[in-house]
Amino acid sequence: MQQLTITEAQQKVDEWIKTVGVKYFNPLTNLGILMEEVGELSRLLVRIYGDQSFKESDKNKKLSDEMADILWVLLCLANQTGVDLTEALHKNFEKKSVRDAERHKENEKLR
DSSP states (O other), X not given: OOOOOHHHHHHHHHHHHHHTXXXXXXXXXXXXXXXXXXXXXXXXXXXXXXXXXXXXXXXXXXXXXXXXHHHHHHHHHHHHHXXXXXXXXHHHHHHHHHHTTTTTTTOGGGO
16 A cells, blocks of 8 residues: 655545545535544544443444544645645644653653
């Protein structure tokens, strides 16, 4: 399977939307879809790692599929709003590295 950078993923989603998908849903619709997909991931995680039992309708679901659905919609939202996720992620690493440089080392719960 071919590796994709985040930039390539954004481009591939954009290409797919404009050819197969016809056009982007509006950003508020995509936000609703994103929340829905996060809920599906949450339900599955609760059943796999939590105390809830599986419903018949959840038994064939995969974490990877649910995570990919979330990533897809996030890439759509980034494209629609002009966000370069590669740049944003680099900045986020920098922010967390400065802000949290010592914070987690001092957390007794993580030892």
